[in-house]
Amino acid sequence: MSNQPIPEEISPDGAGFxxxxxIDFVIFGFHQNQLKILLLSYRNTDLLALPAGFIQETxxxxxxxxxxxxxxxxxxDIFLEQFYVFGDRSRHDPAPMRAIMEAKGIVPDENHxxxxxxxxxxxxxxxxxTKAVPIPDPLSDSCEWYDLASLPALMLDHQTIVQKAxxxxxxxxxxxxxxxxxxxxxxxxxxxxCLYETILDQPLxxxxxxxxxxxxxxxxxxxxxxxxxAHKAPYLYRFVSN
Amino acid sequence: MSNQPIPEEISPDGAGFxxxxxIDFVIFGFHQNQLKILLLSYRNTDLLALPAGFIQETxxxxxxxxxxxxxxxxxxDIFLEQFYVFGDRSRHDPAPMRAIMEAKGIVPDENHxxxxxxxxxxxxxxxxxTKAVPIPDPLSDSCEWYDLASLPALMLDHQTIVQKAxxxxxxxxxxxxxxxxxxxxxxxxxxxxCLYETILDQPLxxxxxxxxxxxxxxxxxxxxxxxxxAHKAPYLYRFVSN
DNA sequence: TCAAAAGTGTTAGGGATACACCCATGT
DNA sequence: ACATGGGTGTATCCCTAACACTTTTGA
Numbered sequence: 001m002s003n004q005p006i007p008e009e010i011s012p013d014g015a016g017f018x019x020x021x022x023i024d025f026v027i028f029g030f031h032q033n034q035l036k037i038l039l040l041s042y043r044n045t046d047l048l049a050l051p052a053g054f055i056q057e058t059x060x061x062x063x064x065x066x067x068x069x070x071x072x073x074x075x076x077d078i079f080l081e082q083f084y085v086f087g088d089r090s091r092h093d094p095a096p097m098r099a100i101m102e103a104k105g106i107v108p109d110e111n112h113x114x115x116x117x118x119x120x121x122x123x124x125x126x127x128x129x130t131k132a133v134p135i136p137d138p139l140s141d142s143c144e145w146y147d148l149a150s151l152p153a154l155m156l157d158h159q160t161i162v163q164k165a166x167x168x169x170x171x172x173x174x175x176x177x178x179x180x181x182x183x184x185x186x187x188x189x190x191x192x193x194c195l196y197e198t199i200l201d202q203p204l205x206x207x208x209x210x211x212x213x214x215x216x217x218x219x220x221x222x223x224x225x226x227x228x229x230a231h232k233a234p235y236l237y238r239f240v241s242n
Numbered sequence: 243m244s245n246q247p248i249p250e251e252i253s254p255d256g257a258g259f260x261x262x263x264x265i266d267f268v269i270f271g272f273h274q275n276q277l278k279i280l281l282l283s284y285r286n287t288d289l290l291a292l293p294a295g296f297i298q299e300t301x302x303x304x305x306x307x308x309x310x311x312x313x314x315x316x317x318x319d320i321f322l323e324q325f326y327v328f329g330d331r332s333r334h335d336p337a338p339m340r341a342i343m344e345a346k347g348i349v350p351d352e353n354h355x356x357x358x359x360x361x362x363x364x365x366x367x368x369x370x371x372t373k374a375v376p377i378p379d380p381l382s383d384s385c386e387w388y389d390l391a392s393l394p395a396l397m398l399d400h401q402t403i404v405q406k407a408x409x410x411x412x413x414x415x416x417x418x419x420x421x422x423x424x425x426x427x428x429x430x431x432x433x434x435x436c437l438y439e440t441i442l443d444q445p446l447x448x449x450x451x452x453x454x455x456x457x458x459x460x461x462x463x464x465x466x467x468x469x470x471x472a473h474k475a476p477y478l479y480r481f482v483s484n
Numbered sequence: 485t486c487a488a489a490a491g492t493g494t495t496a497g498g499g500a501t502a503c504a505c506c507c508a509t510g511t
Numbered sequence: 512a513c514a515t516g517g518g519t520g521t522a523t524c525c526c527t528a529a530c531a532c533t534t535t536t537g538a
Contacts, residue, residue, distance in 0.1 A: 227509095450528060472537040474535035
């Protein structure tokens, strides 16, 4: 379909990459009171997959993760963390990848490296929805946001990976101050509370939440936000790291 | 030195194992009020290393970890969990492994698979010190307990791996009931408190600790333990999972 | 009888919960 | 003015920290 040079990821032997090792990403965003994640889709197939990448032989693992994340989102300085390694043999099912390549006009050799068994390191990222510019990878045709609450079926064990990422996000949320990575630079207290409630999937008490957040001493109060609504204008806040 | 057949781990191409991927273990034990970990040592070298292993092509990652752990400790039903993947390029330093092999009478080829770059999945295990029977692996000459508080220098980045494992153990300790894996079947409240204090490296209040543990409803009180000391005999407790 | 260690009780403080009350804003 | 949502105040509860007191054991 296009005349682009074949990207090196599709070369049959995977030269230059660490063999058998991949990175899968659960990239969280938050918009209109919904948690979302980025998924890749493939033309002429009904497959959906998590963004993924490989590690160059000259690269640190974590640097590879940052690189691929930037390739998919255009963003570099992002919260990004490992959460689990998926290494079951049952992950090894070459059929979907073969279907994807064939739909792309590539007829892979039986021994094509992308059809072999992969162990995958799971990373989850938290990004400002408004800043990301999702970009598909060389094999996919779209990279788009999907509501976490109503995910369609995913390839292979990617559903499991998302689930584990969400669990990690939930337990990390109240130990570290990571939630702010999902919001814009300025936000109202209601925005923040809604984010927490969505992630934790439980209602929180308004006054207690406000006091708790303010008592952390990490929020700077800015001007009020006049939304046009017939009610008191809420303050805007900004996250200050120190 | 011995006439044993060369184990397959030492075969030059690593056939049968996933390439470039290893497992490193931080195996915690507790004895005489000290946290300890298992380390391998190598004759004719002054190198100390964490127990490690590789994943067979036919094996799930987590199953490989259980297998290797059993090979080193003789124990199967053990608390064992991933905590981090170490994938920096700076990990790749073939010198120590070459020294180990040469001290063993093996002159490895330049391309021997053990001399290549490895990404390593870190697992930590908690085991009953009194039950483990440490067994060296095919390349090492001893597998012994070392006090965590006074660790000698370790190979490569193994010090970093231990540090990260300890951090994970600390944060997991008060979220899950994992501490009991480090004690014998029966123990006194003082034993348990000492374990917690040693892991967290901070003193805890006696009465509060006792009440907190008892309120969890997971301890069964047994007979008293007459130690011969000139003081009230403490109860023994047993951990009950439900 | 005494010291040492174990078990239990009591009080005070911090944080969370739940509810109430005022304030600002645009219709 | 008034409905709506935002900010703050207050009473209660619970968990923990800190300390005190009692009990048991063997010298």
